[in-house]
Amino acid sequence: MVQAPSSLSVTTVAEIVQLAVAPVFLLAGLGAFLNVCAGRLSRIVDRSRKVEPMLLESRGDEHDRWLAEIQLIDRRMGLVSWAIFMSVLSALLICTVVVLLFAGGLTGAHFGTAIALLFIASMLTIGTGFAIFMFETFLASRAVRVRSELLQHRVDEGE
Numbered sequence: 001m002v003q004a005p006s007s008l009s010v011t012t013v014a015e016i017v018q019l020a021v022a023p024v025f026l027l028a029g030l031g032a033f034l035n036v037c038a039g040r041l042s043r044i045v046d047r048s049r050k051v052e053p054m055l056l057e058s059r060g061d062e063h064d065r066w067l068a069e070i071q072l073i074d075r076r077m078g079l080v081s082w083a084i085f086m087s088v089l090s091a092l093l094i095c096t097v098v099v100l101l102f103a104g105g106l107t108g109a110h111f112g113t114a115i116a117l118l119f120i121a122s123m124l125t126i127g128t129g130f131a132i133f134m135f136e137t138f139l140a141s142r143a144v145r146v147r148s149e150l151l152q153h154r155v156d157e158g159e
Helices: 010-057 060-107 112-143
Strands: none
Touching: 010 060, 010 112, 060 112
């Protein structure tokens, strides 16, 4: 086991903190992204609660439209949940990077390879989370299009 130096200089600690600043800022960005994802998930859940009773009360073509919407909502919920999972996993990996930076600096242990691999894994997981989120926003934008029969709807002049 590697022993910590008996007297750790302020300069050494300052260097370790400087190394840890970039990953900590990355954590702040991830926190903002998680906030966006949580808000989006909340809005999706609200929409599902609004659609559910309309689905149960509908029949025929109307029922089919509500069923298609609730299926899309369910898919979107799953995608946002996965984006949140990948983002949290990335944040945990970044936290581990920061811990290893400090542990290595304080003990003199060589964690360079582990730190690099964890950072790469973190970038892969957050990239995957962003990609999933992008796909979910694509699905959402397709879902809000106005149906063609409504665009062509005309009101009788006699009414």
